[in-house]
Amino acid sequence: MKTIAIIGAGAAGMMACATICESDLHGNIFLIDKNSDIGQKVLLTGGGRCNLTTGLTDIKEILKRYPRGAKFLKYAMYEFSPEKARKWFLDHKLRTKVEDDMRVFPASDKSMDVISVFMKIFDKHKVKMLMSNEVLSVKKVRDGFELDLQDRKLLTVNKMILAAGGGSYEIAQSFGHTITKLVPSLSALKLADPMDLAGVTVKKAGLRLRYGTDKYEYEGPFVFTHSGISGPAIFALSALAAYADFDDKNPAKLFIDFAPDLSREDVLQDIKNEISSSPKKDFANTLAKFVPKSATSKFKGKNAAVGKNEINKSVEFIKNCEFAVIGRAGGNEFVTAGGISLDEVDPKTMESKICHGLYFGGEVLDIDGVTGGFNLQAAWATGRIAGVSAVN
Ligand SMILES: Cc1cc2nc3c(=O)[nH]c(=O)nc-3n(C[C@H](O)[C@H](O)[C@H](O)COP(=O)(O)OP(=O)(O)OC[C@H]3O[C@@H](n4cnc5c(N)ncnc54)[C@H](O)[C@@H]3O)c2cc1C
Structure with missing residues (x-):
C-alpha cells in the first residue's frame, strides 16, 4: 500500500490531492496544512469571487502571461489547459463564466464553491486531513520520507508533494534544492x-x-x-x-x-x-x-x-x-516571484531531479503570472501533473 503526503492545501495541493483521489491508488493520502481549513487563500482570490483561470484558449498566448516559468509550464499547460481545467470543474458540478476581460469565475461568483468541489472529493475518498498542523521538517528515509509535524507526531510516507505556496522553501532546500531570489510581484x-x-x-x-x-x-x-x-x-x-x-x-x-x-x-x-x-x-x-x-x-x-x-x-x-x-x-493580488529553481524539476512530472519521490506544485516553484487567473491556472496545472506522477 502506497502512502502519499501533500504539504499545503492551497490550489496546487488541493488539485494534486483530488487527482490522486480520482486515480486508482490503493493507499493513504495525507493532506497537511498549517491553516485550519483547506484553500484559505483561494477563498480570498478575485475579491472573494475567485478568478480561477483565463478564458484564453491559445496556449502560446497564455504562456506569454508568465514573466517567469513560461517554458517550464508548457507541458503542464497543454496537459491541463484552462479549457481542461474548466471542464474538470464542470464535471464536478461547478459552472464557470468568462467575463469581458477573459477572466473566468464560478457562475455563482463565490470562491467557496471552488473549495466545496475539493471538500466533496476529499470526503468521498477519505483523505486524511491534517489541518492546523505545520510540517516542521522532512527527512529522507529508506522507502520515502519522514515528516516532523507540529503536533509532535512523525509521519512516514512513500511519496511527497510540496505545494506550500510562497513559503516553507527550507523543506525544498533541505533536499538540496536552490531557491531563486524571492520578491513580491503584481x-x-x-x-x-x-x-x-x-x-x-x-x-x-x-x-x-x-x-x-x-x-x-x-x-x-x-x-x-x-x-x-x-x-x-x-x-x-x-x-x-x-x-x-x-x-x-x-x-x-x-x-x-x-x-x-x-x-x-x-x-x-x-x-x-x-x-x-x-x-x-x-x-x-x-x-x-x-x-x-x-x-x-x-x-x-x-x-x-x-x-x-x-x-x-x-x-x-x-x-x-x-x-x-x-x-x-x-x-x-500578491504573488511571490522566485522559488524552487526550475532547472532542478522535471516539467513533465514535477518530480525533483535531486530527490526521487519528491514532487512540487504551484507557487513554491519559480513560476509567476500576471493577473487574470494565470496564477491559479499554473497552480491547477502543476498540481495536476504532480498528482498524476506521484501515483505512478
Ligand atoms: C489576495 C489575493 C488574491 C488573489 N487573486 C487571484 C486570482 O483571482 N486569480 C489568480 O489566478 N491568482 C490569484 N492570486 C494568486 C493565487 O492565490 C496564488 O497564486 C495561488 O493561491 C498559489 O497556490 P499554491 O497552492 O501554490 O499556494 P497557496 O494557495 O499559498 O497554498 C499553500 C498552502 O501551504 C500551506 N503551507 C505552507 N507551508 C506549510 C507547512 N510547512 N506545513 C503545512 N502547510 C504549509 C499554507 O498554509 C497554504 O495553505 C491571489 C493572491 C492573493 C494573495
Missing part, C-alpha cells in the same frame, strides 16, 4: 508626483518602464491612485520588472502612451483639425479626447490661442507622459 507603483489624478481610470495605454538599461513594456487598463498608479496593466508591468530595485533615491522612469493605437503624427493632425474646426473650444477639452479630462487641466486657454510649442508639448504629454517611479505598493 504590485502597484508609487510615483514621485501622481499629479492629483487619484481615481482617474484609463481603459488602454501603452506603458514603458525604464530602470537603468532595462526596459519593460505592457499595454492595458490602469488607474491613478493617491500615491501612484495601479490596475491590471500596472500589475503586469510590475511583474515583468519584479527584480528592478528602484526607490526614491534611484527612481525608474515610466512613460505612458495614452493613445497607443495612434501614431504621434495622427495625434498631432487630429489636434490641429480640432483647433481649426472649433477655435472657441477650450484646448484642455480638445485634449480630453486622448487623455482623462482631469489630466488636461494644465493646458489653459482656447484652441485659437494655442501656439505651436504648446501643441507639441500636448502631443508629448499624450504619447510620452513621463513619471518617476519611486517604489511599489500593495496590489489586489
Whole structure:
C-alpha cells in the first residue's frame, strides 16, 4: 500500500490531492496544512469571487502571461489547459463564466464553491486531513520520507508533494534544492508626483518602464491612485520588472502612451483639425479626447490661442507622459516571484531531479503570472501533473 503526503492545501495541493483521489491508488493520502481549513487563500482570490483561470484558449498566448516559468509550464499547460481545467470543474458540478476581460469565475461568483468541489472529493475518498498542523521538517528515509509535524507526531510516507505556496522553501532546500531570489510581484507603483489624478481610470495605454538599461513594456487598463498608479496593466508591468530595485533615491522612469493605437503624427493632425474646426473650444477639452479630462487641466486657454510649442508639448504629454517611479505598493493580488529553481524539476512530472519521490506544485516553484487567473491556472496545472506522477 502506497502512502502519499501533500504539504499545503492551497490550489496546487488541493488539485494534486483530488487527482490522486480520482486515480486508482490503493493507499493513504495525507493532506497537511498549517491553516485550519483547506484553500484559505483561494477563498480570498478575485475579491472573494475567485478568478480561477483565463478564458484564453491559445496556449502560446497564455504562456506569454508568465514573466517567469513560461517554458517550464508548457507541458503542464497543454496537459491541463484552462479549457481542461474548466471542464474538470464542470464535471464536478461547478459552472464557470468568462467575463469581458477573459477572466473566468464560478457562475455563482463565490470562491467557496471552488473549495466545496475539493471538500466533496476529499470526503468521498477519505483523505486524511491534517489541518492546523505545520510540517516542521522532512527527512529522507529508506522507502520515502519522514515528516516532523507540529503536533509532535512523525509521519512516514512513500511519496511527497510540496505545494506550500510562497513559503516553507527550507523543506525544498533541505533536499538540496536552490531557491531563486524571492520578491513580491503584481504590485502597484508609487510615483514621485501622481499629479492629483487619484481615481482617474484609463481603459488602454501603452506603458514603458525604464530602470537603468532595462526596459519593460505592457499595454492595458490602469488607474491613478493617491500615491501612484495601479490596475491590471500596472500589475503586469510590475511583474515583468519584479527584480528592478528602484526607490526614491534611484527612481525608474515610466512613460505612458495614452493613445497607443495612434501614431504621434495622427495625434498631432487630429489636434490641429480640432483647433481649426472649433477655435472657441477650450484646448484642455480638445485634449480630453486622448487623455482623462482631469489630466488636461494644465493646458489653459482656447484652441485659437494655442501656439505651436504648446501643441507639441500636448502631443508629448499624450504619447510620452513621463513619471518617476519611486517604489511599489500593495496590489489586489500578491504573488511571490522566485522559488524552487526550475532547472532542478522535471516539467513533465514535477518530480525533483535531486530527490526521487519528491514532487512540487504551484507557487513554491519559480513560476509567476500576471493577473487574470494565470496564477491559479499554473497552480491547477502543476498540481495536476504532480498528482498524476506521484501515483505512478
Ligand atoms: C489576495 C489575493 C488574491 C488573489 N487573486 C487571484 C486570482 O483571482 N486569480 C489568480 O489566478 N491568482 C490569484 N492570486 C494568486 C493565487 O492565490 C496564488 O497564486 C495561488 O493561491 C498559489 O497556490 P499554491 O497552492 O501554490 O499556494 P497557496 O494557495 O499559498 O497554498 C499553500 C498552502 O501551504 C500551506 N503551507 C505552507 N507551508 C506549510 C507547512 N510547512 N506545513 C503545512 N502547510 C504549509 C499554507 O498554509 C497554504 O495553505 C491571489 C493572491 C492573493 C494573495
